[in-house]
Amino acid sequence: MSPESLAIQGYAHPEPAGDSAPRYQPAGRPRPQRPEPQAEAPRGRALYPFSALVGQEAMKTALLLTTVDPTIGGVLIFGDRGTGKSTAIRALAALLPPMRAVAGCPYACEPGRPADSCEHCRGLRQGKSLDASIEIPVPVVDLPLGATEDRVVGALDLEKALARGEKAFQPGLLAKAHRGYLYIDEVNLLEDHLVDVLLDVAASGENVVEREGLSIRHPARFVLIGSGNPEEGELRPQLLDRFGLSLDVVTPTDLETRIEVIRRRDAFDRDPHGFCAQWKAKDVALRRKISAARRRLPMLAVSEEALRKATELCLALGTDGLRGELTLIRAARAMAAWQGATSVDGEHVRAVGVMALQHRLRRNPLDEARAAVRVERAIEEVFGPEKAAP
Amino acid sequence: MSAEPAAPAPTVGDLAGLAASVLAVAPRAVGGLWLRAGAGPARDRWLADLNRLMPPEIAWKRVPAGVSEGRLLGGLDLSATLASGRPVSETGLLAAAHGGVLLVTMAERLDPAAAALITRAMDTGEARSERDGLALLHPAEFGLIACDEGEPGEAPPLALTDRLGLCLDLAVLPASGHPHDAEAVRAARALLPRVQADARHLTDFCAAALQLGIASLRTPLQALAIARVLAALEARIRVESGDILNAIALAMLPRATRLPESAEEPAEAPAAPEEPPAPDESRSRREPDDIPEDIPVEAALASLPPKLLESLIAKMGDLRTRRTGSAGQAAKNARERGRVFGSKSGDPRTGARLSVIDTLRAAAPWQKLRHGPGEPAQGIAVRREDFRIVRRKARSRTTTIFVVDASGSSALQRLQEAKGAVQLLLAECYVRRDEVALIAFRGRKADVVLPPTRALTRASRALAAMVGGGGTPLATAIDNARLTAESVLRAGQTPFLVFMTDGRANIARDGSPGRVQAMEDAMASGRRLAELRQPIIVIDTSARPAEQAASLARAMQARYLPLPQADPQRLVSAVSALQGQERERRAS
Numbered sequence: 001m002s003p004e005s006l007a008i009q010g011y012a013h014p015e016p017a018g019d020s021a022p023r024y025q026p027a028g029r030p031r032p033q034r035p036e037p038q039a040e041a042p043r044g045r046a047l048y049p050f051s052a053l054v055g056q057e058a059m060k061t062a063l064l065l066t067t068v069d070p071t072i073g074g075v076l077i078f079g080d081r082g083t084g085k086s087t088a089i090r091a092l093a094a095l096l097p098p099m100r101a102v103a104g105c106p107y108a109c110e111p112g113r114p115a116d117s118c119e120h121c122r123g124l125r126q127g128k129s130l131d132a133s134i135e136i137p138v139p140v141v142d143l144p145l146g147a148t149e150d151r152v153v154g155a156l157d158l159e160k161a162l163a164r165g166e167k168a169f170q171p172g173l174l175a176k177a178h179r180g181y182l183y184i185d186e187v188n189l190l191e192d193h194l195v196d197v198l199l200d201v202a203a204s205g206e207n208v209v210e211r212e213g214l215s216i217r218h219p220a221r222f223v224l225i226g227s228g229n230p231e232e233g234e235l236r237p238q239l240l241d242r243f244g245l246s247l248d249v250v251t252p253t254d255l256e257t258r259i260e261v262i263r264r265r266d267a268f269d270r271d272p273h274g275f276c277a278q279w280k281a282k283d284v285a286l287r288r289k290i291s292a293a294r295r296r297l298p299m300l301a302v303s304e305e306a307l308r309k310a311t312e313l314c315l316a317l318g319t320d321g322l323r324g325e326l327t328l329i330r331a332a333r334a335m336a337a338w339q340g341a342t343s344v345d346g347e348h349v350r351a352v353g354v355m356a357l358q359h360r361l362r363r364n365p366l367d368e369a370r371a372a373v374r375v376e377r378a379i380e381e382v383f384g385p386e387k388a389a390p
Numbered sequence: 391m392s393a394e395p396a397a398p399a400p401t402v403g404d405l406a407g408l409a410a411s412v413l414a415v416a417p418r419a420v421g422g423l424w425l426r427a428g429a430g431p432a433r434d435r436w437l438a439d440l441n442r443l444m445p446p447e448i449a450w451k452r453v454p455a456g457v458s459e460g461r462l463l464g465g466l467d468l469s470a471t472l473a474s475g476r477p478v479s480e481t482g483l484l485a486a487a488h489g490g491v492l493l494v495t496m497a498e499r500l501d502p503a504a505a506a507l508i509t510r511a512m513d514t515g516e517a518r519s520e521r522d523g524l525a526l527l528h529p530a531e532f533g534l535i536a537c538d539e540g541e542p543g544e545a546p547p548l549a550l551t552d553r554l555g556l557c558l559d560l561a562v563l564p565a566s567g568h569p570h571d572a573e574a575v576r577a578a579r580a581l582l583p584r585v586q587a588d589a590r591h592l593t594d595f596c597a598a599a600l601q602l603g604i605a606s607l608r609t610p611l612q613a614l615a616i617a618r619v620l621a622a623l624e625a626r627i628r629v630e631s632g633d634i635l636n637a638i639a640l641a642m643l644p645r646a647t648r649l650p651e652s653a654e655e656p657a658e659a660p661a662a663p664e665e666p667p668a669p670d671e672s673r674s675r676r677e678p679d680d681i682p683e684d685i686p687v688e689a690a691l692a693s694l695p696p697k698l699l700e701s702l703i704a705k706m707g708d709l710r711t712r713r714t715g716s717a718g719q720a721a722k723n724a725r726e727r728g729r730v731f732g733s734k735s736g737d738p739r740t741g742a743r744l745s746v747i748d749t750l751r752a753a754a755p756w757q758k759l760r761h762g763p764g765e766p767a768q769g770i771a772v773r774r775e776d777f778r779i780v781r782r783k784a785r786s787r788t789t790t791i792f793v794v795d796a797s798g799s800s801a802l803q804r805l806q807e808a809k810g811a812v813q814l815l816l817a818e819c820y821v822r823r824d825e826v827a828l829i830a831f832r833g834r835k836a837d838v839v840l841p842p843t844r845a846l847t848r849a850s851r852a853l854a855a856m857v858g859g860g861g862t863p864l865a866t867a868i869d870n871a872r873l874t875a876e877s878v879l880r881a882g883q884t885p886f887l888v889f890m891t892d893g894r895a896n897i898a899r900d901g902s903p904g905r906v907q908a909m910e911d912a913m914a915s916g917r918r919l920a921e922l923r924q925p926i927i928v929i930d931t932s933a934r935p936a937e938q939a940a941s942l943a944r945a946m947q948a949r950y951l952p953l954p955q956a957d958p959q960r961l962v963s964a965v966s967a968l969q970g971q972e973r974e975r976r977a978s
Contacts, residue, residue: 076656082554082608086513144518145506150747151520158477158523158747160834161754162770173520188508210753228547230845252604259596262611266592 022212046272051282052090053084054261055252057095057199057215060247061091062355064286066181066223068293069334070381073327074202074224075357076235084261085227089183093140095283097291099179105134105262106171107178107219115178117206117218139180141173141222144188153197156167169216176209177222185277187226188235199242244327245352246359248372292335300333309382313353317361324360330354331356346383353379383385406436406565407557409640412619414443415578417491417533420619421555421612421643422512423708426540427494428561432538436565437493443568443575449490451483451532453508455499462507463519464526466744473772475757477524477750484508484517485528497536497546500838505547508534514555522747555612557644571621585618598638603647613641654704735778748778780809788886788969789842789878790815793871794853795891795931796832797862805858807953808890808931812853814962815888816846825883827874828852828957831867833860834901838870842878861903864895864942865911885924886969889948892932893939916945925972929953943972 053060062075077085101108105120111133112122143152154172161167173182184190190198201207201336207220226243228235240246252258268275310328319325329344331352336344358371380386413423415633427433441450453462464482464699471478481490484507494500511517517530536546536554540561545551548744570578595610595617604610617637621629630904753776760771792812796805819826826849828840839852862959875885895908899915919926926948930939935952943950 081549082606142518143464144510144520145503146463147520148747150520150523151525155523156751156754158750158754163476163756165755165758167755169521185510186502189503189506212748213755230847243576251603251607253600255593255596255600258600258607258610259593261607262592262596263589263615265607287873301858327911 001388022026028098033144035098036281039374046276047094048086048087048091048265048268049276049279049283050095051286052275052279053088053091053256054264056088056249058247058355059085059088062247063088063225064290064338065245065331065334066225067092067290068098068337069297070215070221072223072330072334073338074226074242076240076243076246076301077225077227077249078230079249081229083251085249086185086188086268089140089181089225089227092101092181093138095287095290096140097287098135098137101132101136101179103134107175108136109219110179115205115221117217117219137231139177141177141182143173143182143184143190145186147173147194149194149197150211152194153201153207154209154216154218156179156214166252167213169209169214169312171218172207172220174201174220175218178218178220178368180222181225182222183225184227186228187239188228188230195239201387202242220383240359241323245331245355289338292340293334296340297333297337300341300344301334302329302333303346305346306344306349310349312382313357313378314350317357317375319357319360324357328352350379350383404569405636405639406558406560406563406569407439407568408620408636409556410436410440410443410565410568411570411575411578411623412640413533413535413556414440414575416570416582416620418512418515418531418613419582419615421615422534422536422689423556423558423928424497424536424538424546424551424554426538426557426559426561428539429537432560432564436560437535439565439568443572444491444572445576449487449532450909451487451490451492453483453492453494455496456786457493457502457504458484459504459507460521462504463517463521464528466522466524466747466750471746471750472770472772477522479526481528482517482519484511484530484532485526487532488529492532492533492534494534494536494546494550495866496539497550498538498541498544500536500546502547502549505567507548509549523558523751538704552606552764554619555609555616555641557641574623577625578889579618579623581625581627582619584627585621585629586627587614587618590631591617591634594634595637595642599911602642602645604642606645609641609645613637616641619744651850655769659884663953689871700754705897715917735775744778745778745780749776752776752778755978776839787825787883789827789883790886790888790969791827791829791842791871791874791878793829793831793836793867793887793889794856795862795864795867795889796830796856796858796860798832798859805856807929808929811953811961812888812890813850814959816849816853818962818966819846827878829867829870830856831863832858832871834863834866834897835862836867836870838874842874843885845953861897862891862908863897863899863901864891864893864908865915866897866898867891868900868912868915868919868946869899872922875919875922875924879922879924886972887919887920887924887926887948888965889926889928889942889946890931890953891928891939892930892936893928893943894932894936895938912942913945920945920947925949925968927951927968929961 050060059077062077066072066075079085092138099108100111102114102121105118107113107115107118107120109115109118109121116122150172153174155170157166157170159167160170178201184198187195201220202222202224205219205221207216207218209216209218226235226239226242264275289380307329310325310332314325314328317324327350330347333344335348335352339348341348354372354375358375361371361374408646409423412420425433425436427436460482462482462484464480467478467480470480508822511532512534515529515531515604517526517528519526534550534554536550537760538544538546540559551557569623592610592614595613598613599606614637617629617633620633620636621627624633664740749772750770753770753772756773756776757771760773792815794808794812816826825842825844826840826846827838827842828849830837830839839856840849843849871887871889875887878885894910895912896903896905898904898907899911926943926946928939928943928946928948930936930950930952932939932952939952940950942948949964949968951961953961
């Protein structure tokens with residue numbers, strides 16, 4: 001049997017063995033038992049290392065910026081197949097520094113700052129056990145297509161209800177994603193009613209469940225990451241500007257890059273663990289850089305120039321509302337923190353301009369393809385021609 | 391590496407046989423197989439031969455095109471759950487195929503959402519389901535065979551075909567015996583992990599992919615895997631140039647969107663394919679200079695029998711148009727008799743579907759009470775008031791088919807106006823999330839510029855690129871519109887036809903010029919179209935409202951709207967109003 005793999009994206013996998021027993025797990029396991037690091041990675045499979053991804057700089061930057069400041073608000077990645085969209089997001093899971101959570105909290109609340117809507121932590125508020133915390137990996141939850149609403153939002157725990165006549169809430173994927181990432185591949189194929197639920201929760205940071213006699217409210221703040229292929233249908237317009245950043249990925253066309261992508265992928269497929277060991281140092285360095293940028297973030301002041309340029313840019317493009325401007329500034333600040341700058345300047349705004357604004361242009365559905373070009377043009381107008389790279 | 395084929399040239403029958411051998415050795419490593427062949431003895435024989443090459447104990451699971459998500463992923467096992475009184479899961483097809491082969495029949499009709507579930511399992515090697523209150527995780531490592539009936543204009547979802555390394559069209563490459571037996575396959579399986587490919591082989595495949603205009607990065611990776619398997623089948627641990635050529639023929643040629651220039655005109659020089667005409671000239675015109683000179687694509691092409699090459703190229707043209715068209719779109723909404731969007735209490739005996747999970751949830755809280763105190767629980771007590779039935783949101787989608795007259799009689803100015811009006815109507819479709827199709831007619835032809843799609847940006851681009859001039863083959867246009875409308879109906883949707891023409895036909899159905907015959911044909915075609923009993927609107931684009939377009943509208947039993955009198959906005963509201971009426975009529 002061959003150790004090779006067929007897929008560009010995803011995990012390395014051995015040829016069919018046919019001997020492993022199916023794993024069954026009841027859905028609503030309590031939080032502390034969440035799978036160890038590499039949140040969604042099944043045991044024994046290696047994840048392609050983030051630092052080994054070739055090219056696709058915009059996508060990597062956007063993902064890294066959300067690790068510095070999750071409030072930027074989600075990333076939408078649209079583009080060709082086999083460009084490493086899923087690989088990058090799954091790799092991100094392994095890259096993120098672990099986080100601390102209130103011990104025993106089913107929603108993994110932040111110690112010292114539990115969510116208001118968390119029943120568990122509200123009950124503990126008087127007691128001292130709120131201080132007891134554990135270290136857990138940041139959740140990166142995959143929302144599989146075909147998931148039913150009860151598993152997404154949570155529902156009555158059937159097992160407990162049937163076996164013990166107990167009315168218990170079984171948290172869904174939204175609960176699992178709290179304080180982490182929710183990834184939807186082929187987001188444009190998701191059922192409309194699920195999209196509505198997601199939008200609602202993403203906007204409020206809270207999941208309200210009213211079904212089967214349950215009345216539950218729990219925190220659900222997460223970074224929504226969607227990817228898809230535009231050939232399969234467009235995204236509903238309402239969904240577009242719920243994403244903080246958006247970008248298009250295209251297959252590299254130059255031979256050298258393509259060879260490098262395939263060389264690394266082939267090496268990974270043939271020896272996943274050896275390949276990961278080779279890249280481990282680089283991944284660790286990236287993780288340290290994320291931590292450092294997070295520490296720097298609250299200390300960064302936004303310069304007058306950056307604010308003015310951001311406003312000018314949004315005015316020039318006629319983006320609706322303030323959401324675009326806010327995201328632009330947040331992303332610029334995260335960019336400044338990532339680059340180790342001492343303040344947020346115009347150049348940082350410029351660097352994130354396209355990904356923060358291209359999906360917010362006044363809607364002309366028939367001109368969508370040129371959105372990035374329009375933003376680039378406006379950036380040239382506001383900032384002047386680009387300086388030559390040092 | 392040199393361009394001369396070092397291995398014996400593959401023959402026609404060998405390629406079909408080789409594909410089977412390769413798949414039998416490493417179904418997952420090579421990404422599975424895209425089998426284009428109508429259902430019939432040829433396909434059955436090929437599959438049976440493949441079955442014989444594979445280890446006898448492995449599972450073969452068949453996926454019908456209309457498969458439900460629950461069936462693919464698994465979920466709650468109703469009878470076992472009711473019997474045992476606790477949730478019991480049921481294995482889906484993806485997990486059941488673990489270690490074996492998953493065969494998708496009529497893959498061109500596969501729903502993109504179902505395709506996404508399959509491709510996800512291919513990528514991760516497991517089936518993960520979050521359904522019916524259960525979170526299931528099963529290993530699902532299988533080799534995929536997607537059978538495609540090979541109908542022109544139809545193909546399985548691109549997400550699927552992109553992952554299938556081997557590509558075989560039995561109409562082009564009829565099977566004629568198999569070069570390897572089960573013993574050779576077994577030996578190759580054992581040898582495969584030790585097979586080495588050089589770095590330059592990888593470069594070869596990348597260069598070949600660029601030469602053939604294959605954008606996907608998966609293809610060269612799969613070709614590399616295929617080359618390794620081919621070496622293992624010959625009991626070698628080194629990949630040789632013959633393996634490279636065969637791998638290109640199996641994985642790349644059928645996906646080519648263009649040919650290296652020296653092989654562009656095989657029909658004119660079939661006798662001397664090994665004589666590359668003026669290589670310096672053709673090379674210098676080739677775009678990126680970073681493509682190495684000696685790539686094996688031409689060698690692979692030259693090593694194929696000229697007749698086979700010709701038919702491969704003919705097929706490629708077919709694939710090319712299907713690529714730009716929207717693969718699988720017609721099938722996309724075939725199951726849309728309404729989407730499930732929840733459940734309500736009700737009686738399942740009225741023909742509605744029982745929502746098992748919601749019924750159980752409704753029954754659950756009462757179990758203690760119903761069993762009575764001290765009584766041991768015997769299964770689950772479900773009562774009539776617990777029944778929950780599935781609610782479906784009926785959503786009959788509309789596909790608006792634009793049929794635009796781009797002939798010379800529709801003067802250039804009018805064509806621009808017609809385009810403007812269509813753009814406005816497109817924007818309306820976007821709001822309603824309708825699908826659109828575009829047919830343009832001029833000269834002797836009426837082309838389906840855009841098959842039904844929701845990607846309206848493409849429609850808009852196609853429209854902008856449309857040029858005018860030439861004759862008016864109105865009858866052909868109406869016939870093609872009818873064919874498109876029929877396929878829309880087959881997919882369970884409602885077609886809505888918008889003709890933009892001055893109605894002055896001058897090309898008859900058989901392509902001959904002549905106003906009288908052309909008008910007669912157009913009227914006849916119009917009357918046949920009327921038999922579909924679908925909403926049609928004829929927008930008269932002539933400078934002054936004229937009799938031709940009006941009588942055409944009568945023949946089609948269509949609504950008639952003269953464009954010159956309607957400013958574009960009024961036109962849009964008129965069309966929308968008509969569509970609204972239609973929806974109401976259907977709803978009642």
